[in-house]
Amino acid sequence: MAVNGTSSEYLLPCGRDVDEVWSGLGEPVDVHERDCPHCRATRGSLLVLRDVTRELADDETEPSRDLTGRIMAAVRADLRRHDLLPLPTPEPGSLEVSAQAVAAVVRFAADGVAGVRARRCRVTAGAAAGALAVELNLAVSYHGFVRHLLDDVRDRVESAVGARIGVRLERLDLVLDDLYEDG
């Protein structure tokens, strides 16, 4: 590998630079290097460096056990502050609810129907002021699947959102994207 003169200030007294010696580590020693004490010494040091660098790369020092927990607590706290959706209020000022809080209510209501497992849930503001739109993905039991199941989910979710959040669901899209075996 050619190194231009400006990139290395480490010229050896023989005129070669450290980087040249480094590049040649994988190759047999050339005539100059074999006889040059500077190059030989540098080559020796670089070989040690290469081994120790490997040792450093293999190092598996881990952070404290609770670091993941601390990171995830910060992430969850951040979730609670974001994705706020406006709610209708007769009072001056504004009222907001987090999309995740609504999603939790929706999932809980859907999970209450036997043979249904809520999966992804996306909550967005509806077209009308203070209304919400929800898209909920579901998995249903392979054995327990009956036609009125999705109607049950719809009823439960709509009433839960109305009763627990006090908001009208403008739109509820149910996406049945999986079946599961009862274990």
Next chain:
Amino acid sequence: MTAAAALDTATLVARARDGDVPAYEQLVRRYQGQMFRLAVRMLSSRGDAEDVVQEVFLTAWRRLGQLHADDAFVGWLYRATTNRCLNVLRARRPVTDVEPDETPSTGAAGLPDRAAETSAQLAALVDALDRLTGEQRACWLLREVHGRSYEEIAETIGTTSAAVRGRIARARAQLAEVMEPWR
């Protein structure tokens, strides 16, 4: 969760972007060690390194939506970790060139346990790393220990690939000198 353990990073990133907290937790568990080891070698302090890693993962969570591609996540983590470490170093002390011999002996508090380094060579390397400038150390660690590309490092540090090669060459020459006794 057990099913998610085998998922590839791009899938987990896509899910996390959608607000899937357990998927993000998988990402944190997968990459926190790597980022911590980079930070701890940059900062010589486990406590500071953990703070950096925590901030990086919280910021990453907030910016998932801005990520161009799901497979750009790891590169982003490296960039954010490196830059935060450099900021911590800048805040620690005014930019004065301290003579290597006058470098205050590093106190015990918060430092990686030097006695735990598996070899004298490794301990010497870690000490020598501390005497490089922050940017040199970052370039060398990212390339030689974490295997990142010159282009990526250049983008991280805000310079050219040629300048990165130059810094790594200088760092390598300085580190090789320290290896002399084990030649």
